[in-house]
Amino acid sequence: MSSAAGTGRRRQDAVYRAGVYGRTPRVPTSYRALAREARRRLGARAHDYVAGGAGDEDTQRADRAAFDRWSVVPRVLRDVSSRDTSVELFGRRLPAPVLLGPVGALELVHPDADLAVARAAASVGVPMVFSNQASVPMETTAAAMGEAPRWLQLYWSSSDELVASLLGRAEASGCEAVVVTLDTTMLGWRPRDLDLGHLPFALGKGIAQYTSDPVFRRLVAERVAASAGAPRDPQPRPTSAAVRALVGMARAWPGPLVENLRSPLPRAAVETFLAIYSRPSITWDDLAFLREHTRLPIVLKGVLHPDDARRAVDEGVDGLVVSTHGGRQVDRSIAALDALPDVVDAVADRVPVLLDSGVRSGADVLVAVALGARAVLLGRPFAWGLGLAGEEGVRQVVEDVLAEFDLTLGLTGHTAVGQLSRKVLRRRP
Numbered sequence: 001m002s003s004a005a006g007t008g009r010r011r012q013d014a015v016y017r018a019g020v021y022g023r024t025p026r027v028p029t030s031y032r033a034l035a036r037e038a039r040r041r042l043g044a045r046a047h048d049y050v051a052g053g054a055g056d057e058d059t060q061r062a063d064r065a066a067f068d069r070w071s072v073v074p075r076v077l078r079d080v081s082s083r084d085t086s087v088e089l090f091g092r093r094l095p096a097p098v099l100l101g102p103v104g105a106l107e108l109v110h111p112d113a114d115l116a117v118a119r120a121a122a123s124v125g126v127p128m129v130f131s132n133q134a135s136v137p138m139e140t141t142a143a144a145m146g147e148a149p150r151w152l153q154l155y156w157s158s159s160d161e162l163v164a165s166l167l168g169r170a171e172a173s174g175c176e177a178v179v180v181t182l183d184t185t186m187l188g189w190r191p192r193d194l195d196l197g198h199l200p201f202a203l204g205k206g207i208a209q210y211t212s213d214p215v216f217r218r219l220v221a222e223r224v225a226a227s228a229g230a231p232r233d234p235q236p237r238p239t240s241a242a243v244r245a246l247v248g249m250a251r252a253w254p255g256p257l258v259e260n261l262r263s264p265l266p267r268a269a270v271e272t273f274l275a276i277y278s279r280p281s282i283t284w285d286d287l288a289f290l291r292e293h294t295r296l297p298i299v300l301k302g303v304l305h306p307d308d309a310r311r312a313v314d315e316g317v318d319g320l321v322v323s324t325h326g327g328r329q330v331d332r333s334i335a336a337l338d339a340l341p342d343v344v345d346a347v348a349d350r351v352p353v354l355l356d357s358g359v360r361s362g363a364d365v366l367v368a369v370a371l372g373a374r375a376v377l378l379g380r381p382f383a384w385g386l387g388l389a390g391e392e393g394v395r396q397v398v399e400d401v402l403a404e405f406d407l408t409l410g411l412t413g414h415t416a417v418g419q420l421s422r423k424v425l426r427r428r429p
Contacts (some may be wrong), residue, residue, distance in 0.1 A: 001036070002169070002248060006082075006083050006085075006406045006407070007068035007085065007095075007096075007399075007403050007405075007406040008128070008236050008403040008405075008406035008410070009208060009406075009407075010403075011399055011400065011402075011403035012403065012407075013020060013031075021349075025396060025400075026389040026392055026393055026396055027384070027385050027388045027389050027393045027396055027397065028419070029400050030361075031360040031361060031381055032378055032383065033387075034381060034397070035051070035384055036379070037384075037388060038050075038051075038109075038384040038387050038388060039051070041387070041388060042109060042387050044196060044275040045165070045196055045198045045200075045339060046107065046109045046387065048193060048196060048378060049105065049106070049108055049191070049192075049193060049198065049200060049317050050103070050108070050109065050189050050194035050199075050327065050383050050384070050387075052191070052193055053190070053192075053326065053327035053328050053329040053331070053382070054188040054189055054190055054328055054329055054330055055087075055188075055189055055331025055332070056331055057327060057331070058327075058331050058332050059324050059327035059330060059331050059332065059333040060326070060327030061327075061356075062327070062333070062334070062335040062338075063324055063326075063327055063336055063357045063358030064099065064358050064360075065335065066335035066336070066337035066338045067356065067358060067360075067367055068403075068428070069427060069428050070367050070371070070425050070426070070427060070428065071425065071426045071427075071428055072339075072363075072366065072367065072370070072412050072424060072425060072426075073412075073424060073425070073426055074411060074412040074413055075413030075414075076413060077411065078331060078413045078414075078415075079415075080409075080410035080411075080415050081416065082415065083323070083406060083409055083410050083414075083415045084415065084417070085097075085312035085402070085405060085406050085409060085416075085417060087374060087375060087417050089352060089374060089375060090176060090177055090297050090318070090319070090352075091221065091375050092127075092149050092176060094125070094126065094127065094149070094375070095124070095125045095126065095402065095408075096126065096365075096402045096405055096417075097365060097369050097373070097374065097375035097376060097405075097417055098116060098125070098126050098365060098375060098378055098398070098401060098402060099115055099126060099127045099128070099129055099151070099354070099374055099375055099377050099378070100121050100126060100128045100129060100144035100377070100378055100382055100394075100398070100404070101129055101356050101377030101378060101379045102130065102131035102132065102133075102153035103117075103131055103177070103379055103380075103382075103383050104132070104133025104134065104200075104206045104282065105135060105200040105201070105205045105206030106129045106131075106134070106135050106206075106383065106386060107135035107205055107206070108200060108205060108206075109340065109383060109384075109386055109387035110386045110387055110390050111426065112279045112385075112386075112390055112391060113134070113135035113136055114130070114131070114135055114136040114141050115136050115140070115141060115144055116133045116267035116386055116390045116391035117148070117386060117391075117394050118141045118142075118144045119144050119145075119391050120368035120382075120391050120392075120394035120395035120398060121145065121150075121394075121398070122144070122145040122146055122148035123395055124148075124151075124398050124399060124402070126398060127148075127149035127150055127151055127176070128141075128148075128149075128150050128151075129150070129151045129152070129153050129179055129377065130142075130150060130151065130152045130153060130170075130173075130209075131153055131164070131206075131209075132152070132153045132154055132155040132181070132209055132215065133155070133201065133206040133207070133209070134206065134208050134209050135205065135206055135208050136208050137208050137209060137212035137425060138152060138169060138170065138173045138175070138209060138212075139169065139172075139173050139212070140145055141173075142173040142174055142175070147174075149176055150173070150174065150175050150176065151176055151177040151178065151179055151299075152166070152170035152173075152175040152177075152178050152179065153176050153178075153179045153180075153181055153185060153301070154166060154167070154170075154178050154179065154180050154181065155181055155277060155278055156180065156185070156278065156279045156286070156324055157276050157279060157424045158275075158277075158278070158279045158283050159215065159216075159276050159330070160217065160289060161215050162210075162216055162219070162276070163214045163293070164215075164289075164293045165213050165214065165216075166209065166213065167290070167293045167294040167296070168293070168294075168388045169213070169275075170294070170296065171294060171295065175296060176296065176297070177296055177297040177298075177299050177318070177319070178294060178296045178297070178298055178299065179299045179300075179301050179321065180290065180298065180299065180300050180301060180350070181301045181302055181325070181328045182282075182300055182301060182302040182303070183301070183302030183323065183324070183325045183330070184278060184302075184325060184329060185278050185279060185280040185281075185282060186278060186280055188325070188328055188329035188330065188331075189276075189331070190328060192412070199211060200268070201273060201274065201276065201277070202245075202270060203245050203248045203249065203270075204245075204246065204248045204250075204251065204252030204253070204266065204269070204270055205252065207236070207252060207269065207270070207273050208252070209250055210269070210272075210273050210277075211253055211254060211269055211387070213253065216269075216272065216273075219272050219276070220265055220268050220269045220272045221265070221270065223268045223272050224264050224265060224268045227264075227268075233426070237410040246261070246266075246267070247261070249266040249267055249269070249270055250263075250266045252266060252269065252270075253265055258355070259410075264352045279307065284311065284315055287315050287316075287317065291316070297318035297319060298317045298318050298319075298321050299317065299318060299319035299354070300312050300317050300319075300321070301320075301321035301323050301356065302321070302323050302324075302325060302329075303320045303322060303323075303343060304322060304324070304333070304334055304336070304339040304343070305339075305343075306342040306343055306345065307346070308310065309310065309343040309344045309346040309347050310347070311355075313348060313350050315353055317351065318351055319351050319352045319353070319354065319374075320343065320347065320351060320352075320353050320354070321353075321354045321355070321356050321377065322336050322339050322340045322343050322353060322354070322355050322357075322373070323336055323355070323356035323377070324336045324357040324359050325356075325357065325359075326356070326357050326358075326379055326380065327357065327358075333359065335353055335357075336356065336357035336358055337355065337357075337358060337367075337368065337371065340353070340355055340368065340372060340373060341372060342369055344371070344372030344373075345372075352374035352375075353357055353372060353373060353374060354373055354374055354375050354376065354377060355368045355373040355375075355376045355377070356376065356377035356379065357370075357379075359376045359377070359378055360381055361379075361401060361404055362400075362401045362402065362403065362404025362405030362406070362407070362408055363392075363404060363405075363408050364376070365401065365405045366405055366408050366409060366412070366420065369372040369417060369420045370420040370421060370422060370424050370425050371422060371425070372422070373427065378397075378398070378401060381397050381401065382394045382397045382398060384397070385397035412424065
């Protein structure tokens with residue numbers, strides 16, 4: 001995006017002009033204040049699901065500490081009055097090197113969930129990566145975005161037929177790439193959720209991509225048919241929590257609520273999902289299956305080792321995302337930003353490398369791009385914006401990040417993303 005004023009100046013002007021009439025931003029403009037407000041206003045289950053990480057959350061802290069080890073060295077007396085923050089990715093010109101990463105079970109933080117995020121992303125022009133664990137089917141979310149760019153995240157199910165169905169639906173929904181998440185073949189050890197006994201998927205939340213899928217629905221029906229007439233385990237005495245859980249499952253299954261409450265299908269859908277959602281046995285050999293079933297660019301997410309990066313490119317993938325899954329999967333992992341330079345060097349510009357995990361601000365975006373990322377995926381910041389102010393909160397968070405990136409680009413003496421390199425950074429002692 002290029003103009004004389006730039007996104008940063010326009011965003012500042014909008015805020016300050018509104019301030020004249022006593023109107024302030026709907027959500028805080030700094031991440032720390034944003035996260036504090038989300039913690040204050042969201043329920044424990046919603047907050048801890050988004051905020052939580054694996055183990056002692058050392059990887060989460062490492063992802064942030066990695067950014068703190070780099071400083072930008074501004075240059076002066078350069079004409080930066082007109083700046084271009086745009087980048088090209090898979091043939092699409094984007095307004096900035098920013099995408100909205102996949103965040104599952106967003107209905108926990110706001111009833112509009114993925115729809116609010118989709119509308120906000122489309123209004124700003126940044127791509128949204130549809131979560132495989134979305135609260136809204138991809139077809140519905142895509143329809144809300146018009147011609148705006150979107151990708152699909154894929155968890156490799158134990159049913160290859162379901163994987164193929166999801167890929168076909170992604171193409172039909174206008175997705176422009178598929179992001180295969182490799183670091184969640186098993187669910188990480190997440191104490192915040194464990195201490196609350198809370199897994200949203202077990203309550204029917206975040207499984208809309210499945211309950212809307214014809215293959216999955218057939219698998220559910222087969223499960224119900226196979227269990228018909230089988231002796232049932234003794235049921236515990238019902239509690240209010242159990243009743244709420246059953247109602248939640250009924251709401252997650254398509255169809256009238258009253259009918260679903262009487263049907264075995266909603267509960268069977270949750271059981272089927274828990275049985276097949278991930279496949280720990282996937283290997284490099286399985287990538288050929290993706291190529292056979294989609295024309296979309298294939299991006300592997302969760303790559304942290306340069307040898308894996310080289311192997312991925314040799315196998316013909318189209319892009320990589322260096323990611324720790326926001327610190328949610330492996331505690332004591334290398335930080336994503338620390339892994340980025342070696343992965344970039346290993347790839348040698350043969351495919352684009354993106355960064356996910358730890359990105360909180362426009363200044364963070366600049367550091368990541370200078371270290372070789374083609375773009376970054378934003379996660380928790382927009383989720384907090386959603387929780388605090390719905391679609392408007394997401395839009396403001398994204399606009400704030402893009403504005404700060406534009407201003408930081410200019411204030412460090414640069415007018416285009418392509419001018420950023422490791423030469424503009426210094427590693428702190």
